[in-house]
Amino acid sequence: MTTIAILGPEHSQSWQAAAQFAPAAAIRAYPHVRDLLAAFDAHLADYAILPVYNTREGEKKQSFRLFDQIRTGFWIDNILLQGNLSLGVFDEGITIGDLQLLIGQREVFIQCEEFIEERMPGITEMSVQDVARAVADIRASGDTANRAVIDNADTLNALGLRVIERELAPHNRTRYAVLGHALAEATGYDATTLITEPLDDRVGLLVDILGEFSRRGISIIDMRAENDIKTQKLRIYLEAEGHIRNAALASAIEHIESRVIQQRGVIRVLGSFPRVDMRTKHIRSFGFIGTGDMSRWFARRLESEGYEVQLTGRSTALRPEEMIPRVDVVVVCVPISVTSETVRRYGPLLAPGKALILLAGESEQTIASALAATNEAVEVMLVHNLWGPQAATMKDKNAIVVRTSRSGMFCSEFEAFLYKHGADICHDSPSKHDLLMGIGQKLPTVISVALAMTLNENRITSEDIASHCTLTSLYPILAMSRVHSQNPRTYAEIMSTAGDSRKIVLDFARNLDTVMRMADAAAIAELATLIDGNAEHLSEPFLKARMEQAKAVDEVLGRMI
Secondary structure: OOEEEEEOOOOOHHHHHHHHHOOOOEEEEEOOHHHHHHHHHOOOOOEEEEEEEEOOOEEOOOHHHHHHHOOOOEEEEEEEEEOOEEEEEOOOOOOHHHOOEEEEOHHHHHHOHHHHHHHOOOOEEEEOOOHHHHHHHHHHHOOOOOEEEEEEHHHHHHOOOEEEEOOOOOOOEEEEEEEEOOOOOOOOOEEEEEEEOOEOOOOOHHHHHHHHHHOOOOOEEEEEEEEOOOOOOEEEEEEEEOOOOOHHHHHHHHHHHHHHHOOOOOEEEEEEEEOOOOOOOOOOEEEEEOOOHHHHHHHHHHHHOOOEEEEEOOOOOOOHHHHHHHOOEEEEOOOHHHHHHHHHHHHHHOOOOOEEEEEOOOOHHHHHHHHHHOOOOOEEEEEEEOOOOOOOOOOOOEEEEEEOOOOOHHHHHHHHHHHHOOOEEEEOOHHHHHHHHHHHHHHHHHHHHHHHHHHHHOOOOHHHHHHHOOHHHHHHHHHHHHHOOOOHHHHHHHHOOOOHHHHHHHHHHHHHHHHHHHHHOOOHHHHHHHHHHHHHHHOHHHHHHHHHHHHHHHHHHHHHO
């Protein structure tokens, strides 16, 4: 029979956590962590369960001291237990106002601190290790009047006490670590915990360690650092997303040891386990209409966050009509030219309480179509990600979010997903988004295509370009090369967008004609005045910052040319 070692007596929260993990297991209770871990190390128990975090009191035990005592086995799973701390009394007719002595475990008093201060200020608290024994002793003494016990409701009922107040500490959840003798297998939605030995002092050590995770797109779930009691050297505890057998995570840890800390064996992996969500998630599943590279890019990252994801498109056996009723959020990710048509076709199928997220580069018409096609109880939001499927991560990349009057809880959770993965989020109105995308995408694409046409018409070869470009004139050449090295359909869609982005291109064409007329007329003074006026509008801080960027790019390009 499976055996589990726990802290605390029968009916305690640790006991309930063990019963939740393995209902048929034999549970063995130990009074102290040392005794529990000794039994686990000696294989007197198949598993050990320890409380490690509570939403109201934080760490259940100082992490470094706790994990120093765990020298064998692995952290393989977690149990998240919702606390229902209640107030129980011995005698009938007793009210809160009658109470003079409160009995409970020390951590329970911490979790219920707000309730005690508000409802029972000044009451005497008696902290005990074994609540059941304390209750038996009070009954044996006969002095039960004006006495009360705080514990979970099941324990109070089992002890024969009368519950007079429930839910003393709302949102009270405790996380329990499950220790096993073998490393847990990967599930695809995992986390790994590790702890360092005391580290020698080094400038920027913590930043450099975190950088190895961030550049690989690995999110840190939890981190603590403190000085070791004996040596006063820094120790770090980390919980990172991913299984230790994941190549990216293993690479990060290897680089930290060999290149950052520069000492082998200073990182101890405590274990990997299915990721536990202490934060509430409202979305269970996403469904994509569109199976292109960008849909698959987002789908992989949403799956890594524990969401169920379904992809549908023209070539999939699963049709959008079948998928839509099965998911919480429908994501439309199709070419710009057919986005509104797709929304009008499938929007009416979304039930109230669901959400429609539009991954699209044109905002005003697309959102108008979505609001008209869906039930008024369907959430609607547009996201324009300014990166392609070749990107390794979305960290430090721009994401334009256009919320509507119907953007609610689901939309906010998707936005939080973008933020978590490092996207730089900017909120726009539909018209502002389209106008600025004329600057950010449409106009540069039109210029790149027109420039390539001009080179072709004038029979200018790549060798000619390489031998006659300055660093400044190389910038548009690089943009032109990027446009003509990727999917032409993508850029054709960008150039064909409607709305205010078209105004930017038309205004540019008109201004280009004006500048050319002035140049042909050799109006040098007027041109110089025009440039000064432009500089004043752009502002000195903007120009200074962009010049710094340009110099940095020039330095790189100068080494390549």
